[in-house]
Amino acid sequence: MQPIKSELTLTQQFELENLKRLIPQVKREDLEELFIEAMVQKFYAQNAFINEIKQQHGQKIREK
Numbered sequence: 823m824q825p826i827k828s829e830l831t832l833t834q835q836f837e838l839e840n841l842k843r844l845i846p847q848v849k850r851e852d853l854e855e856l857f858i859e860a861m862v863q864k865f866y867a868q869n870a871f872i873n874e875i876k877q878q879h880g881q882k883i884r885e886k
Contacts, residue, residue: 834861 838857
């Protein structure tokens, strides 16, 4: 897998480097894959939360 740092924000790069220092026995590629998966899951969780808020807001409008 090619380095992905250019696609990460500075905060994400910092978090990734901290993870690499905390878990030296994990292969670098594996850690990058886990980090990407965590970011994807975070995105889906945020999206689900936003959709829930939109749905609640839509219900309030319909009730009025």
